[in-house]
Structure formats: structure tokens, C-alpha cells
Amino acid sequence: xxxxxxxxxxxxxxxxxxxxxxxxxxxxxxxxxxxxxxxxxxxxxxxxxxxxxxxxxxxxxxxxxxxxxxxxxxxxxxxxxxxxxxxxxxxxxxxxxxxxxxxxxxxxxxxxxxxxxxxxxxxxxxxxxxxxxxxxxxxxxxxxxxxxxxxxxxxxxxxxxxxxxxxxxxxxxxxxxxxxxxxxxxxxxxxxxxxxxxxxxxxxxxxxxxxxxxxxxxxxxxxxxxxxxxxxxxxxxxxxxxxxxxxxxxxxxxxxxxxxxxxxxxxxxxxxxxxxxxxxxxxxxxxxxxxxxxxxxxxxxxxxxxxxxxxxxxxxxxxxxxxxxxxxxxxxxx
Amino acid sequence: xxxxxxxxxxxxxxxxxxxxxxxxxxxxxxxxxxxxxxxxxxxxxxxxxxxxxxxxxxxxxxxxxxxxxxxxxxxxxxxxxxxxxxxxxxxxxxxxxxxxxxxxxxxxxxxxxxxxxxxxxxxxxxxxxxxxxxxxxxxxxxxxxxxxxxxxxxxxxxxxxxxxxxxxxxxxxxxxxxxxxxxxxxxxxxxxxxxxxxxxxxxxxxxxxxxxxxxxxxxxxxxxxxxxxxxxxxxxxxxxxxxxxxxxxxxxxxxxxxxxxxxxxxxxxxxxxxxxxxxxxxxxxxxxxxxxxxxxxxxxxxxxxxxxxxxxxxxxxxxxxxxxxxxxxxxxxxxxxx
Numbered sequence: 001x002x003x004x005x006x007x008x009x010x011x012x013x014x015x016x017x018x019x020x021x022x023x024x025x026x027x028x029x030x031x032x033x034x035x036x037x038x039x040x041x042x043x044x045x046x047x048x049x050x051x052x053x054x055x056x057x058x059x060x061x062x063x064x065x066x067x068x069x070x071x072x073x074x075x076x077x078x079x080x081x082x083x084x085x086x087x088x089x090x091x092x093x094x095x096x097x098x099x100x101x102x103x104x105x106x107x108x109x110x111x112x113x114x115x116x117x118x119x120x121x122x123x124x125x126x127x128x129x130x131x132x133x134x135x136x137x138x139x140x141x142x143x144x145x146x147x148x149x150x151x152x153x154x155x156x157x158x159x160x161x162x163x164x165x166x167x168x169x170x171x172x173x174x175x176x177x178x179x180x181x182x183x184x185x186x187x188x189x190x191x192x193x194x195x196x197x198x199x200x201x202x203x204x205x206x207x208x209x210x211x212x213x214x215x216x217x218x219x220x221x222x223x224x225x226x227x228x229x230x231x232x233x234x235x236x237x238x239x240x241x242x243x244x245x246x247x248x249x250x251x252x253x254x255x256x257x258x259x260x261x262x263x264x265x266x267x268x269x270x271x272x273x274x275x276x277x278x279x280x281x282x283x284x285x286x287x288x289x290x291x292x293x294x295x296x297x298x299x300x301x302x303x304x305x306x307x308x309x310x311x312x313x314x315x316x317x318x319x320x321x322x323x324x325x326x327x328x329x330x331x332x333x334x
Numbered sequence: 335x336x337x338x339x340x341x342x343x344x345x346x347x348x349x350x351x352x353x354x355x356x357x358x359x360x361x362x363x364x365x366x367x368x369x370x371x372x373x374x375x376x377x378x379x380x381x382x383x384x385x386x387x388x389x390x391x392x393x394x395x396x397x398x399x400x401x402x403x404x405x406x407x408x409x410x411x412x413x414x415x416x417x418x419x420x421x422x423x424x425x426x427x428x429x430x431x432x433x434x435x436x437x438x439x440x441x442x443x444x445x446x447x448x449x450x451x452x453x454x455x456x457x458x459x460x461x462x463x464x465x466x467x468x469x470x471x472x473x474x475x476x477x478x479x480x481x482x483x484x485x486x487x488x489x490x491x492x493x494x495x496x497x498x499x500x501x502x503x504x505x506x507x508x509x510x511x512x513x514x515x516x517x518x519x520x521x522x523x524x525x526x527x528x529x530x531x532x533x534x535x536x537x538x539x540x541x542x543x544x545x546x547x548x549x550x551x552x553x554x555x556x557x558x559x560x561x562x563x564x565x566x567x568x569x570x571x572x573x574x575x576x577x578x579x580x581x582x583x584x585x586x587x588x589x590x591x592x593x594x595x596x597x598x599x600x601x602x603x604x605x606x607x608x609x610x611x612x613x614x615x616x617x618x619x620x621x622x623x624x625x626x627x628x629x630x631x632x633x634x635x636x637x638x639x640x641x642x643x644x645x646x647x648x649x650x651x652x653x654x655x656x657x658x659x660x661x662x663x664x665x666x667x668x669x670x671x672x
Contacts, residue, residue: 158661
């Protein structure tokens with residue numbers, strides 16, 4: 001393939017992803033009860049006419065769309081950064097127990113502290129994500145052990161304990177149980193516009209940080225010594241990376257509950273086109289993450305209509321086969 | 335452990351102490367299960383009530399309600415631990431336990447599928463659990479067949495299969511009505527809450543048969559530790575031995591799952607705890623069974639009394655204990671390989 005055709009294919013893919021994203025976003029706004037026509041939606045977005053459909057569109061579906069885009073980008077980018085920092089292709093916020101940490105902290109705050117506001121929940125989720133992230137890094141021997149699977153196992157162990165504790169907490173207090181249940185299943189529903197805007201704001205901050213350390217991540221994957229020799233400030237890149245992961249995962253989990261495998265699926269799919277460059281992978285993940293989340297959400301809303309399947313279930317079903325293929329393919333090669 | 339070499343006296347003393355300690359834990363937690371509850375009874379009264387002496391109300395509570403729970407705790411704990419010991423011996427992997435391999439999640443998928451079709455009998459549920467569990471284990475083995483069973487790959491594959499089946503389970507639960515969904519969800523965590531005495535005889539029979547077959551199989555399994563060729567030279571048929579061990583392991587885990595639902599991590603942790611306490615090279619079967627019984631009874635007591643009057647499912651406590659243990663195992667592993 002010549003350089004020119006390569007560039008053409010790349011442009012074609014970018015255009016296809018962009019078009020797909022727009023179509024999916026429109027579908028997200030149209031599908032549901034009541035079902036709306038695309039043109040009707042566009043009309044109502046510009047001139048809210050006060051009808052019931054318009055109210056539903058503005059108070060439920062638009063925040064939901066915004067949330068899906070923000071959370072999709074957040075989880076995908078968190079996955080890219082984790083994979084670069086740990087030099088582990090299977091690292092992912094859901095698998096490594098970071099989301100479980102956030103959700104345990106949130107449940108704890110519901111049951112023990114009785115916290116209700118979304119702002120406080122956001123902070124607590126971030127703290128939980130940070131603690132779980134550090135724990136799993138210590139247990140999994142990041143930087144000391146070359147074993148890819150050990151980190152995953154540490155994440156699995158941590159997830160098992162944390163979700164067990166979360167479940168126990170939610171069983172102790174039956175009054176909070178219903179509230180936790182809804183949140184824990186992982187869903188984009190039931191969030192208002194203010195919340196969606198807060199989430200989007202924090203996620204954009206995280207994405208900017210991620211792009212800022214992109215070149216540093218490119219050096220970091222070569223190993224600490226090589227990165228230092230090439231002029232990277234390893235500790236600073238790593239610290240900012242950790243903060244970014246905590247920001248992104250904490251916010252995403254606080255907003256929609258624990259959703260796994262997005263951070264695994266998106267970067268691996270994207271790398272097939274972007275290659276190993278971290279900056280390109282980050283940019284492409286910001287675009288592809290929302291697309292995946294919108295697809296998952298559409299499946300979640302339609303597969304058991306009129307009911308809704310938890311979003312985390314759909315992403316697990318899409319993502320787990322990828323994990324299985326990846327771990328066994330790596331093994332065969334080595 | 336049957337061995338032609340007599341163990342060093344210090345080691346033998348250690349094993350006697352280990353047995354005594356584990357037996358004491360088992361005895362205390364069994365007594366706790368009999369005595370503690372909404373109706374508090376002193377340990378002496380509880381023992382007296384066992385033989386029918388004392389207040390008729392106390393006798394009824396202890397003999398009819400608490401005794402079956404204690405007995406089934408011991409039996410199921412032993413069954414799970416033996417199944418884990420068999421799986422870990424065959425896969426030669428301390429993490430090769432049925433719950434990591436997706437058996438428990440698969441068993442729940444089976445139960446849900448059977449419930450969805452409309453069957454409610456115990457036999458149908460048990461059949462569903464066994465079928466689902468087998469299917470999950472077969473999937474894991476199929477996907478990881480090329481990479482061999484010794485490494486971490488099989489475990490991560492198990493994690494993937496479990497995640498997928500868990501997703502299927504949620505979709506199935508959504509399709510059930512509220513009452514059946516709740517019953518299924520309670521069953522899914524695995525609990526000794528509400529076990530019935532009906533299961534004591536089948537569970538005890540299974541354990542008895544397993545004890546006989548495992549003691550017949552143990553020398554061959556231990557010989558496999560030397561590698562297939564040398565074991566062959568000793569007159570052991572490696573493939574047949576492995577198949578038998580897996581078959582027995584699956585039967586044990588299936589019966590245990592049928593009684594209490596999938597109780598996680600006992601099968602994973604008990605054999606390894608026994609191996610460390612008894613200082614044996616291979617997984618000791620009898621000691622594993624003892625540790626498993628003690629582990630499950632103690633966990634059940636914790637689950638029932640920790641947040642009384644709320645009774646947590648037993649599986650929640652074992653998952654927390656087992657997960658912490660798994661984390662510790664990971665840190666140990668690194669240190670020993672260095």
C-alpha cells in the first residue's frame with residue numbers, strides 16, 4: 001500500500017466514524033417512548049414547543065446523550081493511559097478494580113454518611129478510585145513484575161472483595177437498597193442536565209491532561225530508563241497519568257455506576273488503525289469511546305424493551321470475548 | 335497423606351497441631367451456630383438440647399432449625415474444598431479452582447435457564463446447575479486449550495467467561511417476574527440461610543463416596559507430580575487419572591452448588607491453606623476437607639451474626655475472605671519466585 005492510499009483509507013475511516021457517531025447520536029435521541037422521527041427531533045431541538053415529547057427530549061434524552069459521550073470518552077482514554085503506564089495491554093479500569101473501588105466508596109457514603117448531592121458523590125468516587133488504583137498497583141507489582149496476568153488477578157481479587165463488601169452494605173440498609181441497585185447496575189438514565197454538564201466539564205479537564213502527557217506516555221512505554229535517557233520526566237508523567245485516571249474513572253463511575261471493558265475494547269480496536277503512537281491512540285479513543293458507549297446503550301435500551309438492560313451488562317458481553325482472545329493470543333506468541 | 339517416607343518428627347508435630355487448631359475452629363463455630371441466634375442459648379444448654387434435654391422450645395430450635403444448618407455447613411465446606419483440591423491438582427495451578435474457572439456463574443446460568451422454562455423441582459434446578467457449570471468449565475478449557483492449563487492464561491480466560499455469563503444471567507433475570515427473580519438472586523450469592531434437612535443424606539452420601547474414590551485415586555494423582563512419563567513408568571495412566579479426578583470434582587461441586595447455591599472461594603482457598611498449614615508438597619485431600627468445613631462454618635457464623643438481625647448470604651463473607659486471601663497469595667508468589 002502506498003502512502004497515499006494509506007492516507008485515503010485513514011480519511012475514509014475518520015469520516016465513517018464521524019458519520020456513524022452522528023447517526024448513533026440521532027438514534028439515541030429518537031429511540032424510546034415516544035419514538036420520534038429524526039427531523040422532528042432536529043426541529044424540537046431548535047424550537048422547544050412545550051409538548052410532552054419536547055420536554056422528554058430536553059430533560060431526559062439530551063442529558064443522556066451528553067453523558068454517554070462524556071463517559072465513553074473518559075473510560076476509553078483511562079484505558080489507554082492505564083495500558084501505557086502499566087505496560088500491560090490488558091489493563092482496564094473495570095478489570096483492575098478501579099471502578100469497583102469508586103462504587104464501593106459511593107455505596108459507603110450512601111449507607112454510612114447518608115450523602116445525597118452529586119458533587120459530594122463525585123469527590124467520594126474519585127477518592128475510592130484513587131485508593132483502589134494504588135492498591136491494585138501495589139498488589140499487581142506494577143513496575144516490578146513483568147507478568148501481565150498478575151496485575152489482572154490483583155484486579156480480580158480486589159473487585160471480588162470490594163463488590164462483596166458493596167453488596168453486603170447494600171443488604172444491611174434496605175431503605176438505601178433500591179437507590180444503590182439502580183446506580184450499581186450501570187445506567188445512563190435518570191440524570192439531569194446539570195449533572196451531565198458537571199460530568200462533561202470534569203471529563204474535558206481529564207482529556208486535556210491526557211493529551212498533555214501523550215508524548216510523555218510515548219516515551220514511557222519504552223521503559224523507565226530509556227524514557228529518562230530520551231528526556232522524559234518519568235515521575236511527573238506517571239503522577240499526572242494517575243490523577244487523570246482517577247478523575248476520569250471516578251467521574252464516569254459516579255455518573256453511571258461501574259461499567260467494565262470499554263477501556264479495553266476501544267484502545268485495542270483503535271490501535272489497529274493508529275498503530276503504537278499514544279497521542280494518536282488517545283485522540284482516536286476520544287472519538288471511538290462515545291461511539292461504543294452509544295452502541296451499547298442502544299442495545300441496552302432495545303434488547304429487553306420496554307425494560308432496560310444495565311449498560312455494564314452489554315459492555316461485558318461485548319468486551320469479555322476480546323479479553324479471552326487477547327490473553328490466549330499473547331500466550332501463543334510468546 | 336500416604337507416603338512411604340515417614341515425615342520428620344517436628345513436621346509430624348506441626349501437623350498434629352494444625353489438625354487440632356482447625357478442628358477447634360470447626361467445633362467453636364459449630365457450637366456458635368447451635369447456640370447463637372434470635373433465641374440466645376448458652377453453649378451448655380445447646381449441647382444438652384442436642385440430646386433432647388431441656389426446654390422443649392430450645393430443643394425444637396436447636397435440633398430442627400440450627401442443627402441441619404451446622405451439619406450442611408460442614409458437609410458443603412468439605413465438598414467444596416475437595417473439589418478445589420482435585421481441580422488444583424489436575425491443573426497444577428493454585429488458582430485452578432472451580433469458581434475461577436467460571437463454574438459457579440455457569441451453574442447460576444443453568445438454574446436461571448431451567449427456571450425460565452418453568453421447572454421448579456429440586457431435581458430440575460440441580461440438573462440445570464450441573465449442566466450450566468459444566469458448560470462454563472468446558473468453554474474455559476476450550477478457549478485456553480492451546481496455552482495449556484498451568485499458567486495464568488486459563489485463569490484470565492475464566493474471568494472473561496465469567497463476565498460474559500454474568501451478563502447473560504442479568505438478561506435472564508430481567509425476563510423473570512419479581513418473585514422468581516428474587517429467589518434466583520438469593521440463590522446466586524450462595525447461602526446457608528434456609529437450607530433444608532432434606533439435603534443432609536445426599537450430601538453425606540456424596541462425601542462418603544468421594545472419600546473412598548479419592549483415597550483410591552490419590553497415589554496416582556501424586557505420581558503425576560513427577561511428570562506424565564515417570565508416572566507412566568510407575569503404572570499410572572495419566573489421561574485416565576485426570577479425567578476421573580475432574581469427573582469427581584465436577585460431581586462434588588455440583589452437589590454442593592445444588593444445596594447452597596454457588597458459594598465462592600472456599601474451593602480456591604481451603605486446599606491452599608491446608609497445604610501451607612500441613613507443609614505438604616501436593617494438596618492434602620483430608621486436610622483440605624477439614625479446612626473447608628471449618629472455613630465455611632466460621633464464615634456462615636460471621637454472615638449470620640455480624641449485622642444481626644440482617645443475615646448476609648454466606649457467599650458474601652467467603653468472597654471477601656477468599657479475595658483477601660487471593661491478594662495475599664499474589665504477593666507471596668512474587669516473593670518466592672525471586
